[in-house]
Amino acid sequence: xxxxxxxxxxxxxxxxxxxxxxxxxxxxxxxxxxxxxxxxxxxxxxxxxxxxxxxxxxxxxxxxxxxxxxxxxxxxxxxxxxxxxxxxxxxxxxxxxxxxxxxxxxxxxxxxxxxxxxxxxxxxxxxxxxxxxxxxxxxxxxxxxxxxxxxxxxxxxxxxxxxxxxxxxxxxxxxxxxxxxxxxxxxxxxxxxxxxxxxxxxxxxxxxxxxxxxxxxxxxxxxxxxxxxxxxxxxxxxxxxxxxxxxxxxxxxxxxxxxxxxxxxxxxxxxxxxxxxxx
Amino acid sequence: xxxxxxxxxxxxxxxxxxxxxxxxxxxxxxxxxxxxxxxxxxxxxxxxxxxxxxxxxxxxxxxxxxxxxxxxxxxxxxxxxxxxxxxxxxxxxxxxxxxxxxxxxxxxxxxxxxxxxxxxxxxxxxxxxxxxxxxxxxxxxxxxxxxxxxxxxxxxxxxxxxxxxxxxxxxxxxxxxxxxxxxxxxxxxxxxxxxxxxxxxxxxxxxxxxxxxxxxxxxxxxxxxxxxxxxxxxxxxxxxxxxxxxxxxxxxxxxxxxxxxxxxxxxxxxxxxxxxxxxxxxxxxxxxxxxxxxxxxxxxxxxxxxxxxxxxxxxxxxxxxxxxxxxxxxxx
Numbered sequence: 001x002x003x004x005x006x007x008x009x010x011x012x013x014x015x016x017x018x019x020x021x022x023x024x025x026x027x028x029x030x031x032x033x034x035x036x037x038x039x040x041x042x043x044x045x046x047x048x049x050x051x052x053x054x055x056x057x058x059x060x061x062x063x064x065x066x067x068x069x070x071x072x073x074x075x076x077x078x079x080x081x082x083x084x085x086x087x088x089x090x091x092x093x094x095x096x097x098x099x100x101x102x103x104x105x106x107x108x109x110x111x112x113x114x115x116x117x118x119x120x121x122x123x124x125x126x127x128x129x130x131x132x133x134x135x136x137x138x139x140x141x142x143x144x145x146x147x148x149x150x151x152x153x154x155x156x157x158x159x160x161x162x163x164x165x166x167x168x169x170x171x172x173x174x175x176x177x178x179x180x181x182x183x184x185x186x187x188x189x190x191x192x193x194x195x196x197x198x199x200x201x202x203x204x205x206x207x208x209x210x211x212x213x214x215x216x217x218x219x220x221x222x223x224x225x226x227x228x229x230x231x232x233x234x235x236x237x238x239x240x241x242x243x244x245x246x247x248x249x250x251x252x253x254x255x256x257x258x259x260x261x262x263x264x265x266x267x268x269x270x271x272x273x274x275x276x277x278x279x
Numbered sequence: 280x281x282x283x284x285x286x287x288x289x290x291x292x293x294x295x296x297x298x299x300x301x302x303x304x305x306x307x308x309x310x311x312x313x314x315x316x317x318x319x320x321x322x323x324x325x326x327x328x329x330x331x332x333x334x335x336x337x338x339x340x341x342x343x344x345x346x347x348x349x350x351x352x353x354x355x356x357x358x359x360x361x362x363x364x365x366x367x368x369x370x371x372x373x374x375x376x377x378x379x380x381x382x383x384x385x386x387x388x389x390x391x392x393x394x395x396x397x398x399x400x401x402x403x404x405x406x407x408x409x410x411x412x413x414x415x416x417x418x419x420x421x422x423x424x425x426x427x428x429x430x431x432x433x434x435x436x437x438x439x440x441x442x443x444x445x446x447x448x449x450x451x452x453x454x455x456x457x458x459x460x461x462x463x464x465x466x467x468x469x470x471x472x473x474x475x476x477x478x479x480x481x482x483x484x485x486x487x488x489x490x491x492x493x494x495x496x497x498x499x500x501x502x503x504x505x506x507x508x509x510x511x512x513x514x515x516x517x518x519x520x521x522x523x524x525x526x527x528x529x530x531x532x533x534x535x536x537x538x539x540x541x542x543x544x545x546x547x548x549x550x551x552x553x554x555x556x557x558x559x560x561x562x563x564x565x566x567x568x569x570x571x572x573x574x575x576x577x578x579x580x581x582x583x584x585x586x587x588x589x590x591x592x593x594x595x596x597x598x599x600x601x602x603x604x605x606x607x608x609x610x611x
Contacts, residue, residue: 117296122550129584132572133308240435250424258419
């Protein structure tokens with residue numbers, strides 16, 4: 001299990017696990033309150049640099065807030081928004097894709113037409129449009145991201161179901177008298193899980209970057225909640241005086257997304273037989 | 280009816296659907312744009328009068344129909360924030376975004392296609408693994424962070440490149456196409472060309488890098504797929520040189536997938552320009568969109584988002600047309 005083949009999965013999984021631990025245990029791990037302002041310690045550089053203080057490992061921001069604590073708390077939003085979007089978008093997309101692919105006809109036509117509308121639009125722009133009109137908020141953000149991502153699952157699952165429903169085991173189940181819904185849920189949908197797992201993993205990475213992008217543009221969660229994107233946006237004004245305000249939140253996003261992409265790559269290598277042949 | 284006409288006709292309900300969704304979103308948005316514009320001092324009578332003047336008191340479907348009939352004649356009304364016709368604002372800013380997107384596309388193609396093709400040809404070599412690792416890093420880099428880091432290192436620390444804007448203050452370019460690089464060459468204004476190029480380099484690299492990462496991976500897998508086809512084995516078996524096999528048989532066929540992905544990603548490039556333009560204060564459509572959102576100028580926001588959708592559709596159509604040039608078996 002520890003072979004090189006699984007290295008990507010182990011490293012990526014470890015990074016994702018670290019994110020989960022940071023997010024769930026933030027109050028225990030963060031050395032300070034992420035909102036607490038110590039104005040006399042404002043723009044303090046990281047501990048290991050000249051003028052760095054041992055009290056602040058990654059330094060402080062323009063309001064004297066501890067960067068490490070804010071980064072740890074920031075992981076909560078990334079994790080929550082990422083997981084919620086993947087679950088909701090995955091559920092909606094898979095359900096619609098499965099129904100469209102299995103039953104065809106009107107169901108397929110309606111789902112395909114609606115998908116086309118969403119596909120005719122870059123997903124970041126769908127999210128920007130929704131957030132622009134609905135305003136900041138975690139709920140709005142998750143809804144915006146869900147509306148922009150469900151179509152990816154729908155398309156893949158529909159395609160898979162179209163091919164699976166012609167397979168012998170489906171014909172056999174029907175011949176034994178199984179009802180359509182039973183065949184779909186018991187025999188067809190479980191066979192799409194491999195592809196769904198891979199797109200959900202890559203999808204989570206995309207959602208985390210999109211959430212950070214929206215927060216960076218001021219369209220994400222309200223400003224009082226620490227997120228990596230909003231920290232980057234605030235730190236931008238101090239780029240020459242205090243580069244750590246932008247370097248560390250950016251690194252946090254990069255490492256998280258890199259880890260999840262690595263996990264997705266590893267899973268795809270194992271689950272996609274076509275790719276297995278190429279290797 | 281040929282396929283091209285069918286595609287254009289088929290897009291009409293999709294575009295109508297998009298425009299209606301945007302229109303609906305605009306009306307369920309919290310906050311009344313009229314109250315926002317008139318400020319706290321406005322009386323209810325003032326608000327009511329302005330709403331009537333702008334036709335906002337009419338039924339939603341009537342307003343939508345009015346918007347559509349005006350839109351087909353190119354009349355999108357006036358921006359609330361800038362108090363100028365939306366069409367004028369868009370036409371002033373569009374060339375900047377197109378120039379940026381085109382430059383980013385060039386950056387992506389120049390990096391990604393050779394790297395992807397070479398990785399596939401030297402499959403499983405050290406260079407292949409290095410190339411794919413770089414691509415994975417590229418996909419994982421948030422491009423706004425990359426932009427800020429470039430501003431810090433290349434602009435702030437090394438002072439090599441300008442960090443904001445489209446051209447140096449004081450340098451004028453006579454507008455022909457609105458594309459500064461092209462206009463400065465056409466008018467022989469090389470100082471302007473150099474300045475515009477310097478201003479374009481960092482934003483183009485920032486925007487192009489994410490696309491480059493995706494295209495590298497796709498190019499590699501596309502070439503790998505083609506390399507396993509029987510006609511490639513036949514080409515080798517009849518004694519053709521390796522370079523002929525690669526250029527004539529492998530690359531030509533692999534290009535279809537690469538062009539498809541480039542086309543599909545152009546939409547992402549356009550939406551990515553919103554972030555890149557904000558980071559570099561680059562005066563394009565994306566920057567205008569964020570300004571209109573901040574000012575709650577819903578009318579301008581609506582038109583800009585719709586324009587992005589139409590551009591995305593047109594680009595995809597052009598990509599389809601490009602197929603028949605690359606692969607003569609595909610005919611419209």
